[in-house]
Amino acid sequence: xxxxxxxxxxxxxxxxxxxxxxxxxxxxxxxxxxxxxxxxxxxxxxxxxxxxxxxxxxxxxxxxxxxxxxxxxxxxxxxxxxxxxxxxxxxxxxxxxxxxxxxxxxxxxxxxxxxxxxxxxxxxxxxxxxxxxxxxxxxxxxxxxxxxxxxxxxxxxxxxxxxxxxxxxxxxxxxxxxxxxxxxxxxxxxxxxxxxxxxxxxxxxxxxxxxxxxxxxxxxxxxxxxxxxxxxxxxxxxxxxxxxxxxxxxxxxxxxxxxxxxxxxxxxxxxxxxxxxxxxxxxxxxxxxxxxxxxxxxxxxxxxxxxxxxxxxxxxxxxxxxxxxxxxxxxxxxxxxxxxxxxxxxxxxxxxxxxxxxxxxxxxxxxxxxxxxxxxxxxxxxxxxxxxxxxx
Numbered sequence: 001x002x003x004x005x006x007x008x009x010x011x012x013x014x015x016x017x018x019x020x021x022x023x024x025x026x027x028x029x030x031x032x033x034x035x036x037x038x039x040x041x042x043x044x045x046x047x048x049x050x051x052x053x054x055x056x057x058x059x060x061x062x063x064x065x066x067x068x069x070x071x072x073x074x075x076x077x078x079x080x081x082x083x084x085x086x087x088x089x090x091x092x093x094x095x096x097x098x099x100x101x102x103x104x105x106x107x108x109x110x111x112x113x114x115x116x117x118x119x120x121x122x123x124x125x126x127x128x129x130x131x132x133x134x135x136x137x138x139x140x141x142x143x144x145x146x147x148x149x150x151x152x153x154x155x156x157x158x159x160x161x162x163x164x165x166x167x168x169x170x171x172x173x174x175x176x177x178x179x180x181x182x183x184x185x186x187x188x189x190x191x192x193x194x195x196x197x198x199x200x201x202x203x204x205x206x207x208x209x210x211x212x213x214x215x216x217x218x219x220x221x222x223x224x225x226x227x228x229x230x231x232x233x234x235x236x237x238x239x240x241x242x243x244x245x246x247x248x249x250x251x252x253x254x255x256x257x258x259x260x261x262x263x264x265x266x267x268x269x270x271x272x273x274x275x276x277x278x279x280x281x282x283x284x285x286x287x288x289x290x291x292x293x294x295x296x297x298x299x300x301x302x303x304x305x306x307x308x309x310x311x312x313x314x315x316x317x318x319x320x321x322x323x324x325x326x327x328x329x330x331x332x333x334x335x336x337x338x339x340x341x342x343x344x345x346x347x348x349x350x351x352x353x354x355x356x357x358x359x360x361x362x363x364x365x366x367x368x369x370x371x372x373x374x375x376x377x378x379x380x381x382x383x384x385x386x387x388x389x390x391x392x
Contacts, residue, residue, distance in 0.1 A: 003338075007277070017313070033165060053102050053103050053106075054086040056081070056103050081098035183196065202242070213235075239286070240301075273358035299340045303320065324388070327371070329352065344366065372386075372387040
């Protein structure tokens with residue numbers, strides 16, 4: 001069995017990031033910058049007021065001043081401010097020449113063209129002024145290659161002069177569930193038939209990070225499964241199979257992949273849940289075989305499928321970020337496989353849930369964290385720091 005980190009590295013090495021395309025800013029959310037984004041302008045483009053009030057010369061305090069004009073956002077005053085003069089100014093408006101400080105309106109009173117200080121004077125020269133270039137200057141780096149395009153970074157690109165950005169093409173993912181016991185969600189479940197929950201779960205986990213296709217359920221028939229794999233892989237960057245990944249008589253995914261011409265890179269990872277995980281290539285498609293138990297599918301998708309999608313989409317750091325919090329109760333020593341325990345975060349601590357069965361979806365739905373227990377980790381006392389992955 002491979003260690004989790006080695007299996008992740010080998011999976012990501014199977015495929016290169018997808019080709020680059022250019023999209024409008026409104027279509028870039030959640031994607032990754034394919035190249036460095038630099039400013040095309042200086043921000044602010046001039047000294048601007050950060051408050052409504054009056055632009056003055058600091059040397060003229062404590063006033064009073066004669067108001068000689070007005071400066072509004074997008075339309076500055078066309079003359080300089082001289083000694084004893086002030087300009088009415090609004091938030092975001094350019095500072096008139098000669099002025100160096102803003103007197104906020106709450107600290108003043110005005111009578112005609114005369115304004116007087118009635119409250120606290122500005123404590124220093126330049127107060128409430130946003131200097132030219134204080135955010136960034138022309139050609140300054142704004143977004144690094146491979147950075148996720150968050151709403152804030154999209155706003156940064158927009159104010160930096162960009163209307164579109166270069167990103168990697170969104171991965172096409174086909175999810176193919178197998179098993180004679182499965183029926184489509186919402187269909188009648190006679191006897192021991194089981195609604196197929198993993199496909200919708202994985203599609204929801206990927207969200208808009210990929211273009212997802214849910215393949216029809218494939219029965220436990222080697223020929224039918226090999227044909228379905230061949231056809232699905234022809235139209236996908238990533239083919240995800242669910243179930244049939246272990247060693248039972250009805251676990252046919254591995255022989256079906258072989259019959260379809262796939263080359264497996266690894267099978268079985270030292271983790272719990274999720275040991276029977278497989279990965280390989282079929283033509284130009286990366287194949288990821290997930291176990292059928294829903295919690296196993298969820299955990300392996302968190303550690304392998306989502307990072308693979310992010311890698312193809314151009315992420316600089318596709319692997320999930322580990323966080324740390326105190327553990328609420330003592331955890332026993334761990335065995336030879338890394339363990340991922342469903343937990344709740346409450347009162348600033350991680351509370352491991354009692355039912356860790358890999359088929360218990362109710363426990364998974366109640367969890368908002370996966371506590372990570374490394375292989376052969378000793379017992380962890382209550383209040384000790386524990387590593388975890390947050391769950392959305």
